[in-house]
Amino acid sequence: MITVTRIGKHLGAEISGVDLSQPLDDDTFAQVAKAFFDNEVVFFRNQKLTPAQQVAFTRRFGILEAHVRKESRLGGHDEIFVLSNKLDANGRAIGAQDAGRYWHSDLSYKRQPSMLSALYSIEVPVKDGVALGNTYFASTTAAYAALPDAMKQRLERMRNVHSYREYRLKNYAAQQDEERRGIRTVQEHAPTPEQLASVPDTEMEVVRTHPVTKRKGLFINEGHTSHLTGMSRAESDALLAELYAHITQPEFVYGHSWREGDLLMWDNIAVQHKATFDYDPLPRLMYRTTVRGPAVV
Ligand SMILES: [Fe+2]
Numbered sequence: 001m002i003t004v005t006r007i008g009k010h011l012g013a014e015i016s017g018v019d020l021s022q023p024l025d026d027d028t029f030a031q032v033a034k035a036f037f038d039n040e041v042v043f044f045r046n047q048k049l050t051p052a053q054q055v056a057f058t059r060r061f062g063i064l065e066a067h068v069r070k071e072s073r074l075g076g077h078d079e080i081f082v083l084s085n086k087l088d089a090n091g092r093a094i095g096a097q098d099a100g101r102y103w104h105s106d107l108s109y110k111r112q113p114s115m116l117s118a119l120y121s122i123e124v125p126v127k128d129g130v131a132l133g134n135t136y137f138a139s140t141t142a143a144y145a146a147l148p149d150a151m152k153q154r155l156e157r158m159r160n161v162h163s164y165r166e167y168r169l170k171n172y173a174a175q176q177d178e179e180r181r182g183i184r185t186v187q188e189h190a191p192t193p194e195q196l197a198s199v200p201d202t203e204m205e206v207v208r209t210h211p212v213t214k215r216k217g218l219f220i221n222e223g224h225t226s227h228l229t230g231m232s233r234a235e236s237d238a239l240l241a242e243l244y245a246h247i248t249q250p251e252f253v254y255g256h257s258w259r260e261g262d263l264l265m266w267d268n269i270a271v272q273h274k275a276t277f278d279y280d281p282l283p284r285l286m287y288r289t290t291v292r293g294p295a296v297v
C-alpha cells in the first residue's frame with residue numbers, strides 16, 4: 001500500500017510502503033513514477049539497497065549515465081557516482097566531495113541533460129543529534145509560474161549556454177581558495193584537459209517544457225549557465241542574478257534533512273539543487289544514479 005505525503009508547498013513528498021530492493025510490479029512502479037513527476041522531489045526512508053538494486057530500480061526510468069569524472073565512479077558499477085568526503089588507504093578522495101556547491105541541475109550542460117537523479121544515503125554526518133549536509137531543491141516550474149507575464153514572454157525568446165568547462169574551472173578555483181584558507185581538508189583531483197574537452201558547451205532555450213508534466217520551467221542555473229545569448233555579459237549577469245534570486249526564494253524550496261537509508265530522487269528538468277558543506281571532517285557517503293533525459297532544444 002503506497003502512501004504519498006506532500007512536504008513542501010510546491011515540491012517534495014515522502015513515499016512510504018515501498019521496498020525498493022525488490023522488483024516493483026508495473027502498477028506499483030506507475031504509482032511511484034506519477035508521484036515523482038507530480039512532486040518533483042520524492043524520498044523513501046529506511047531502504048536497504050545494494051548498488052545493483054539501486055541501479056535496477058532507477059533503470060526503470062530510462063538509460064543510466066556514467067559520469068564524466070571516471071575517478072568518482074564506484075568500482076564495478078560505472079553507473080554509480082560516489083559523493084563523499086572520505087579518503088581511501090592512500091589518502092585519495094573516494095568520490096566527489098565538491099558536487100553541488102552552486103545551485104544546479106545535474107548534467108544540464110549535456111545535449112541530453114539528466115531527467116532524474118537518485119541519491120542513496122549510506123553515511124550521514126550527525127552532530128549533537130542533528131543531521132548535517134542538507135540538500136536544498138528549488139522548483140523552477142513554480143518559480144516560472146509566479147513570474148509576471150511580461151517577464152515570461154521576454155524569457156520565452158531567450159537562449160542560454162551551459163558550460164561544463166567554465167563550471168569545473170570556477171569550482172576548482174573555489175576549492176583551492178578554501179584549501180589556502182584552511183577550511184577544507186580533502187584534496188581533490190584537478191579537472192583534466194581531457195575532461196574539460198569531453199563535454200562541449202551547449203546552447204538551449206531558457207524556458208523548457210517538461211516532457212511528462214508539460215509544465216514550463218526555467219532551465220538556467222548558477223552552476224552551469226555561463227551566459228544568456230544576444231546581450232552583453234554584464235546584462236546577462238544582471239538578469240541571471242535576478243532570476244536565480246527569484247527561483248531560490250524559500251517558498252519554492254524544499255530542504256532535505258538526510259537519514260541513513262534514504263533514497264531520494266529529484267526531477268532535473270523541474271528543479272535545481274544545492275548541497276551544504278557544514279560537516280567536514282565528519283564522514284558522509286552517498287551513491288548517485290542518473291537517468292538520461294530528452295535532448296534540449
Ligand atoms: Fe547535483
